[in-house]
Amino acid sequence: MKILICAMGFLLGNLVYSQEVYGEWKTIDDNTGIAKSIVEVYEQNGKVFGRIKKILKKDQRDVRCVNCKGDLKNQKVEGMVILKDLSKDEDEFEDGTVTDPENGKTYNAKIWLNEDDPDILMVRGYLSFLYRTQEWKRLED
Known part of the structure; x- marks a missing residue:
């Protein structure tokens, strides 16, 4: 009986974890579909x-x-914090920023798990009503 309870706890723990935005995600190039980097999302x-x-x-x-402003100017992209200060609002995290190291621009941001596939993180950067959304894929163990 103890083994069954432990196994159920393990499975439920993994289910809860898989429903979280925290962890490592592969960023995917919008044009080529090729994975570009691994981003660690943390609290x-x-x-x-x-x-x-x-x-x-x-x-x-x-x-x-090279195109970044302020503290990010000339910082190595590998190791750079690109998502900042997102706050939980129900199923989304919003009111933060995302920096695109390719053009150096920082945008308002929100992230959420794809409702059909919790192993896809939706990452949206926007300026007023203009936005672009990327899909990042959860890194498998």
Whole structure:
């Protein structure tokens, strides 16, 4: 009986984890469909952040954000925090920012799990009513 209870707890724990935005996600190039990087999404002081943990193309791992402003100017892209200060609002995290290291621009942001597939993270950057949404795929163990 104890084994059954432990197994059920393990399965429920994994189900809850798989429903969370936290963890590692593969970013996918919109044009080619090729995975570009691994972003680690984490909680810090009640807010959600995401940093580029690894750039997948070895020859781009030393690239710097030359077009970024402020503290991000000339920072290595690998290791850069690109999602900042997102707050939970029901099933979404919003009121934060996302930085696109390719153009150096920072946008308002929100993220949420795809309702049909919780292993897809929807990441939206927007300026007023203009927006672009990317799908990031959960990194499998």
